[in-house]
Amino acid sequence: MNNVTLPTLEVCLSPALLHLYDTRNTVVVIIDIFRATSTIVAALDNGAKCVIPVASVPECIELGNSIPNSITAGERDGKVVPGLQKGNSPLEYPKEYVQGKTLVLTTTNGTRLLHMVEGADSIVIGSFLNLDVICNFIAGQNKNVLLGCASWKDRFNLEDTLFAGAVVNSVANNFSINCDSARAAQHLYLSSGGTNFLNFLRNSSHYLRLSSYGLERDLEYCTTPNLHPVLPLLKGREIVIAK
Amino acid sequence: MNNVTLPTLEVCLSPALLHLYDTRNTVVVIIDIFRATSTIVAALDNGAKCVIPVASVPECIELGNSIPNSITAGERDGKVVPGLQKGNSPLEYPKEYVQGKTLVLTTTNGTRLLHMVEGADSIVIGSFLNLDVICNFIAGQNKNVLLGCASWKDRFNLEDTLFAGAVVNSVANNFSINCDSARAAQHLYLSSGGTNFLNFLRNSSHYLRLSSYGLERDLEYCTTPNLHPVLPLLKGREIVIAK
Numbered sequence: 001m002n003n004v005t006l007p008t009l010e011v012c013l014s015p016a017l018l019h020l021y022d023t024r025n026t027v028v029v030i031i032d033i034f035r036a037t038s039t040i041v042a043a044l045d046n047g048a049k050c051v052i053p054v055a056s057v058p059e060c061i062e063l064g065n066s067i068p069n070s071i072t073a074g075e076r077d078g079k080v081v082p083g084l085q086k087g088n089s090p091l092e093y094p095k096e097y098v099q100g101k102t103l104v105l106t107t108t109n110g111t112r113l114l115h116m117v118e119g120a121d122s123i124v125i126g127s128f129l130n131l132d133v134i135c136n137f138i139a140g141q142n143k144n145v146l147l148g149c150a151s152w153k154d155r156f157n158l159e160d161t162l163f164a165g166a167v168v169n170s171v172a173n174n175f176s177i178n179c180d181s182a183r184a185a186q187h188l189y190l191s192s193g194g195t196n197f198l199n200f201l202r203n204s205s206h207y208l209r210l211s212s213y214g215l216e217r218d219l220e221y222c223t224t225p226n227l228h229p230v231l232p233l234l235k236g237r238e239i240v241i242a243k
Numbered sequence: 244m245n246n247v248t249l250p251t252l253e254v255c256l257s258p259a260l261l262h263l264y265d266t267r268n269t270v271v272v273i274i275d276i277f278r279a280t281s282t283i284v285a286a287l288d289n290g291a292k293c294v295i296p297v298a299s300v301p302e303c304i305e306l307g308n309s310i311p312n313s314i315t316a317g318e319r320d321g322k323v324v325p326g327l328q329k330g331n332s333p334l335e336y337p338k339e340y341v342q343g344k345t346l347v348l349t350t351t352n353g354t355r356l357l358h359m360v361e362g363a364d365s366i367v368i369g370s371f372l373n374l375d376v377i378c379n380f381i382a383g384q385n386k387n388v389l390l391g392c393a394s395w396k397d398r399f400n401l402e403d404t405l406f407a408g409a410v411v412n413s414v415a416n417n418f419s420i421n422c423d424s425a426r427a428a429q430h431l432y433l434s435s436g437g438t439n440f441l442n443f444l445r446n447s448s449h450y451l452r453l454s455s456y457g458l459e460r461d462l463e464y465c466t467t468p469n470l471h472p473v474l475p476l477l478k479g480r481e482i483v484i485a486k
Binding site for chain 2: 013014016017020152153154155156157158161178179180181183184187188190191203204205206208
């Protein structure tokens with residue numbers, strides 16, 4: 001293969017660094033492993049009609065009131081927000097509950113990053129739950145790709161970068177990579193051994209915070225590859241499964 | 244050891260993330276491996292009286308004119324700046340040239356980060372050339388420490404993070420670490436095998452850029468541990484060897 005003609009692959013480690021990247025005509029993968037993008041992927045695969053990401057709690061409540069058969073959901077600082085019906089756990093959205101419903105979701109990091117991206121060719125939702133689907137999709141697009149880590153209040157986090165590294169490692173041959181963040185993410189993924197992600201993340205800040213809230217099952221679920229092999233795509237204001 | 248009483252150790256991956264960290268009463272290590280902090284360490288160990296970091300080229304020239312026995316030096320985008328006497332290579336400052344002189348230095352990343360830090364207990368200059376000195380110093384201070392990577396125009400880079408990881412790995416037992424950047428940096432260092440840093444960095448953005456300018460010898464020099472075992476410390480506007 002001739003590297004010159006390959007599209008680029010870059011990793012943005014924090015929303016505070018997003019301005020350094022040109023997202024125009026780029027495929028952007030939004031990554032918020034603990035837990036927004038894992039929740040979106042699980043809810044859609046379990047039959048949700050769509051997910052509408054919103055920036056604020058009042059907006060979430062207002063939109064929920066105006067949409068029939070909707071659920072208001074979200075978290076701030078990893079905790080359920082009073083006034084919303086549900087939290088930000090993929091385990092809260094089994095088929096029997098979520099099927100046919102619209103999820104209106106607001107979170108600390110993931111939904112915020114999604115709204116910051118400008119001019120992208122497409123915005124898709126990545127998580128370990130749909131890892132292979134994401135890799136296959138971006139490898140087949142022949143377009144520049146940015147993997148965008150939602151991080152934690154702009155601070156680098158290990159789990160989003162680990163996922164980015166898993167993607168880089170999988171699709172590296174399809175891209176021209178001249179991005180140290182992508183290289184570091186790939187090294188991180190290789191350090192993990194590529195099998196037990198949860199174990200690798202056990203001393204991470206987010207693991208420690210969320211497990212202190214009793215959310216170990218969430219953490220295990222969110223680090224299980226390919227449980228929900230769907231491709232969530234932003235269309236207008238709605239995230240839907242790509243046809 | 245009781246972790247609760249240990250000071251914290253954090254890593255800031257880019258100047259664009261510096262606002263997320265509290266640098267007050269903290270020991271801050273400035274890291275710009277390719278090449279500002281390597282040059283500062285080499286010049287001081289080779290006998291320079293002091294190094295004065297400045298933000299702009301005009302400021303560099305003006306200050307150089309006003310200080311007897313001084314050298315104006317610097318780079319922009321990795322290249323020597325017209326109007327300055329010397330560049331940003333540690334190899335430009337052998338003992339016979341630099342002894343007793345004041346180096347007035349302006350660079351793209353390293354000197355900029357240094358001026359951004361506010362309220363620190365102390366600011367020291369780190370590079371592979373003085374790796375063990377830095378580790379011994381911060382381990383003995385019993386103060387919170389921030390390792391600040393100068394990066395490349397705010398973009399994460401591999402070499403500064405690799406150095407931060409080498410430090411984290413060396414002093415981890417002396418600190419309480421709850422910082423994913425520090426953990427990732429340590430993983431990166433462990434991935435490198437801890438011996439041939441230059442080889443590990445061969446596909447990094449900065450290596451590719453600087454080697455295209457014919458600076459391979461610089462890159463090799465800057466990744467050699469403990470060639471210049473001194474502790475450069477910011478005192479007022481001057482960087483001097485700590486007594």
